[in-house]
Amino acid sequence: MSDMNPKNRLQSEENEQIKLYRRKRAAEFKLNIDDEPDVLKFENEDAVSSENITSSSDNEDSSNEITSFSNESTRAQIERESKKTLRAEKREARKVNRIKSGRNKKIFRISWLLLILILSAVVAEFFVSGFNDVFAVNRTSEEMVTIIVAKEDDADDIAKKLESKGVVDSALFFSMFLDLTGKGDEIEPGVYEVATNKDYLGVVNYLRNIDNRKTTITLQFTEGVTVLEVADKLYSAGVTSDKEKFLNLCKSNDFDEEYDFLAEIEADEDRIYKLEGYLFPDTYEFYVDEDPALTISRFLDNFDVKINETKVDAAGYTETMTIRDLALRSGLSIDELVNRASIVQGEAANIEDMFNVSSVIKNRLERGAERDIHTLGMDSTQFYPYSSFEEIPEDIREDFDSAYETYNSEGLPPGAICSPGLDALTAAVAPNNTNYFYFCHGDGADGAQTSYYAETFAEHQANLVEAGLA
Secondary structure (H helix, E strand, O other), X not given: OOOOOHHHHHHHHHHHHHHHHHHHHHHHOOOOOOOOOOOOOOOOHHHHHXXXXXXXXXXXXXXXXXXXXXXXXXXXXXXXHHHHHHHHHHHXXXXXXXXXHHHHHHHHHHHHHHHHHHHHHHHHHHHHHHHHHHOOOOOOOOOEEEEEEOOOOOHHHHHHHHHHOOOOOOHHHHHHHXXXXXXXXXXXXXXXXXXXXXOHHHHHHHHHOHHHOEOEEEEEOOOOOOHHHHHHHHHHHOOOOOHHHHHHHHHOOOOOOOOHHHHOOOOOOOOOOOOOOOOOXXXXXXXXXXXXXXXXXXXXXXXXXXXXXXXXXXXXXXXXXXXXXHHHHHOOOHHHHHHHHHHHHHHOOOHHHHHHHHHHHHHHHHHHHHHOOOOOOOHHHOOOOOOOHHHOOHHHHOOOXXXXXXXXXXXXXXXXXXXXXXXXXXXXXXXXXXXXXXXXXXXXXXXXXXXXXXXXXXXXXXXXXXXXXX
8 A cells, every 4th residue: 555656545535535425425315305306415515525526537427326326215215105105095095985984874874764754754644634534533514515516527626626615625535535436437417515524435425316416506695795796606506607607798788678777777888797786685596507697687587576566665755666666756767776775785884874874975976066075985986896905806906996986086986886785775765864975984882883974074084083983
């Protein structure tokens, strides 16, 4: 070694330093993956520079050797760490999925169980209610209702009609009963009076027996009934199966030739039902499903008898007279008389009240202008052809405006507003002789309905207060 020349000695020392440095850096090597994944970082770069390592080819080879070694180690380390991390992530994902799967299965089982319980309860209730309906368990009323079985009715139609009248609780169950027993085709068309406490078999057997069919129907119509109400009652009872035909006939002139009191009516485009007021309220016997024209003739025949043959006592007359004769002496046409009488019928609280109410109508029509009163102002006329605000169909109720109302229109309405009875007709043709221009009704001190009449508006206002109306 002592024989080694200075240049070789220097080279040998540099090589030893490089080897020593290489071993030291390999031991101290630390990888920063996130910041500089492919670059080695040295803590003593200034020290390395101070060694004055030249840029010789040997030194470059040594430096490249360090980088090559470090990159290979880094890649191996990264691969190992990546695989390890990936395995850990997969294990964690499987664990999370197992937890979620278990939770979802539990929720599904609970939901499915609840659904089964609900469906079971619904089905149980369905069959229990059906059982009760079949055997009329909860139907104890012995009320008799009218059932109309038309020729074209099938099992479903019959079941719906029975349900609507309270004979059965479920149209669905009754229809199923008819289908299962095959008895639907055995039910005879016609009109029946059926008790509401029968079981299914009892109902079917009753409707199968032609001896239970009615051939005639007796109905009572009270004073103040309207054409619409008459039509509804006739249809519901099975007297007519064509309500629209009945109503159209009530608008027509088809009966003018037979009844002169109808032929005398003056045409008015605002008049809704020409026959309003002429369907005399009484008790009638009809055939089942008879022709609407025949039904109307029954009413008109009765009206004809009442005004032309029936004699009544009237104030101011010493002898009994017919309504027509009284109308002639009063200078009233039959139609004007019926019009006034219908308002009297709609306004008066009782028969005695009718004659005073009639006097108010007469006074307002004949002498109202003297008191600056130009309209009748009768509540009963406001909603015609309906009897009340509530009966007006909802789709037109808010904007409904009747041509018959008498608060804004002068004189009588275009036609009668209901069918007056004989007392109202008598009161209309022979009212009390009063100076009343106002009236109202309210509860008196004893709680009974009381009529109040007034000659002046001031008196009327005081009456409204006393009646509890103002």
